């Protein structure tokens with residue numbers, strides 16, 4: 001076995017206005033990072049509405065679909081745009097994570113990475129925001145729980161921004177541990193340590209700007225890994241944003257590609273190594289390519 005990477009050309013059809021950091025070129029940078037890795041590649045199937053509806057009311061799905069423009073852009077908030085290809089792109093990202101969960105849960109592959117966009121972890125139950133339309137990682141967790149009948153899953157979100165959408169969608173979900181490490185203060189402003197979820201199943205780990213990779217490793221060792229270990233997840237999902245990298249223009253945690261290598265390797269020690277990772281942020285193209293190479297390189301090694 002190896003790591004299975006899910007991609008689809010539709011994900012490049014979500015087009016954002018010139019100068020927007022969350023741009024289609026990010027997928028080319030991801031491909032650069034994947035070059036030379038011995039991964040199995042699969043197309044993301046189109047996502048199914050039933051999977052979205054585990055997390056969202058039907059009126060939200062209808063509202064996003066109805067807002068898709070025939071040309072140009074529709075703006076949903078200060079930084080979230082829709083282009084004619086955005087709905088299909090977002091549904092491929094949903095289909096990708098659901099297919100990845102299926103493949104890992106059934107043992108077809110041990111690890112998987114979904115290189116989809118738009119990202120998902122800021123989209124709340126009734127609100128697209130922060131470049132995100134549907135909370136893909138939460139949708140993947142619900143598929144593992146409700147479709148496959150797993151009893152315990154965990155999500156680790158190491159994007160530099162708090163995964164407020166994932167937190168909102170899974171606030172009442174007692175079968176899913178949600179861990180988010182993020183720079184604070186920073187967009188979207190949530191993610192204080194006292195935000196714990198309805199069942200105490202959420203762990204928010206705010207990090208200081210400029211704190212760096214050594215501090216990250218220390219806090220994961222001291223705070224995160226013991227909680228993950230006690231949770232005993234059957235599947236681990238990762239919201240893999242690479243915007244904590246030192247070269248990223250949107251934040252300042254000062255991590256390096258090697259920090260992603262270390263963190264990914266340690267995360268593969270949980271859930272029997274059954275890991276599904278999905279792309280979130282990461283806006284410096286060279287840093288994104290290097291970080292994806294490090295992250296998926298470990299998923300490939302550990303997936304053998």
Ligand SMILES: [Zn+2]
Nearest residue numbers: 159161243281
């Ligand atoms: Zn981010």
